[in-house]
Amino acid sequence: MKYYLIAGEASGDLHGANLMKAIKKADGDAQFRFLGGDLMIAQGGELVKHYSDMAFMGFVEVVLNLRTIMKNMRQAKEDMLRFKPDALVLIDFPGFNLRIAEFAKQHGIKVFYYISPKVWAWNQKRVLKIKKVVDHLYCILPFEVDFYRSWGMEVNYVGNPLLDAIADFHPDDQFRQKQQLDERPVVALLPGSRKQEITKILPDMIQTAARFPEYQFVIAGAPNFDASFYDTFMPGKKYPLVFNNTYNLLNIAEAAVVASGTATLETALFHVPEVVVYKGSAISIAIARMVIKIRFISLVNLIMDRGVVKELIQQDCNPDKISDELNLILKDSNYRNEMLENYRTLSVKMGEPGASSRTAEMIVRQLTMDS
Numbered sequence: 001m002k003y004y005l006i007a008g009e010a011s012g013d014l015h016g017a018n019l020m021k022a023i024k025k026a027d028g029d030a031q032f033r034f035l036g037g038d039l040m041i042a043q044g045g046e047l048v049k050h051y052s053d054m055a056f057m058g059f060v061e062v063v064l065n066l067r068t069i070m071k072n073m074r075q076a077k078e079d080m081l082r083f084k085p086d087a088l089v090l091i092d093f094p095g096f097n098l099r100i101a102e103f104a105k106q107h108g109i110k111v112f113y114y115i116s117p118k119v120w121a122w123n124q125k126r127v128l129k130i131k132k133v134v135d136h137l138y139c140i141l142p143f144e145v146d147f148y149r150s151w152g153m154e155v156n157y158v159g160n161p162l163l164d165a166i167a168d169f170h171p172d173d174q175f176r177q178k179q180q181l182d183e184r185p186v187v188a189l190l191p192g193s194r195k196q197e198i199t200k201i202l203p204d205m206i207q208t209a210a211r212f213p214e215y216q217f218v219i220a221g222a223p224n225f226d227a228s229f230y231d232t233f234m235p236g237k238k239y240p241l242v243f244n245n246t247y248n249l250l251n252i253a254e255a256a257v258v259a260s261g262t263a264t265l266e267t268a269l270f271h272v273p274e275v276v277v278y279k280g281s282a283i284s285i286a287i288a289r290m291v292i293k294i295r296f297i298s299l300v301n302l303i304m305d306r307g308v309v310k311e312l313i314q315q316d317c318n319p320d321k322i323s324d325e326l327n328l329i330l331k332d333s334n335y336r337n338e339m340l341e342n343y344r345t346l347s348v349k350m351g352e353p354g355a356s357s358r359t360a361e362m363i364v365r366q367l368t369m370d371s
Helices: 010-026 059-064 066-084 094-106 126-133 145-151 162-165 195-209 225-231 246-252 260-268 280-290 301-302 317-331 331-350 357-370
Strands: 001-005 031-036 046-050 087-092 111-116 136-139 186-190 215-219 241-243 255-258 274-279 310-313
Touching: 001 010, 001 066, 001 094, 010 031, 010 087, 010 162, 010 260, 010 357, 031 066, 046 066, 046 246, 066 094, 066 274, 087 094, 087 136, 094 111, 094 126, 136 145, 136 357, 162 260, 162 357, 186 195, 186 246, 186 317, 186 331, 195 215, 195 274, 195 317, 215 225, 215 246, 241 246, 246 255, 246 260, 246 317, 260 274, 260 301, 260 331, 274 317, 301 331, 310 317, 317 331
Parallel strands: 001 031, 001 087, 031 046, 087 111, 111 136, 186 215, 186 255, 215 241, 255 274, 274 310
Antiparallel strands: none
16 A cells, blocks of 8 residues: 655654554555655655755744745645555644645545644644544554543554664664763763754753763764754864764763753653753744643653653753753752652553554554455
């Protein structure tokens, strides 16, 4: 069967690649065409658009790039109609994907949504649109099932695909030597995958690093940028930079400073104590604070429903406050052990690997029943 997938950012590329791998096991004749990234490319099929040309975050950023977004949407719609897929598989990225879902529904294409849009955070009435344009929805956070049920919608909880990726990870014992790292304890810096967030967050991370000379700070680079982009944030001392090796970095890290996003959960599942940071445009943050209905921004705290990791947002995202939290994580054993104990509880809540295979099997089974 033919599958058209759309993932609009780095985390979606990861989940999309794992799902494609699982679909190939369930459907030996699977053909893929997709909007995604390097990890999905590695699974085969045809790339239509790289997510690096699609990922815009924040209200202001979306408005400023509206022409590009609409062009990408037109391209996806036209290409999908030419491909004539048996299934459209959408991965998160709701602002873009829900419009594509509506278009696909109008043209009789089955719509499968993997990784629910975070409608529980704001504008919950979008559930009504999801009910109309999505045939099957697969959730990766346990509390989402009850949320959708409260709106009269039954969804499938499949577990979390990050567990699949982590289960498939095999540490490189030579990682430290290959990256020419010295023997100091490592602190990982994960500034995100979008240009606008890296630009705002990485300078604060770099200034923080200068205050901890006894530790080696290593930056996890996003695959859609090269070293020269990161060098612009390090006019003086250069910090080690690794690409496509975040899990090996987390595997040896004593602590991490992480931009809000999927990486906060990945870091916790590697049991690395972290501080979560985020900084956006003033207007975008102001609007978000008016409309978002959740107490936390990090997935760790959302899943645990309490403040397990410190969140430093906007004006609180500065070298002084990041340093204070990092000091606690690195040097206060009670504080550190409490976070690690909470991580163990989180791991139990998350369950076992297998989200990708469970989702793939459900999609293929449904398509077989409908054919």
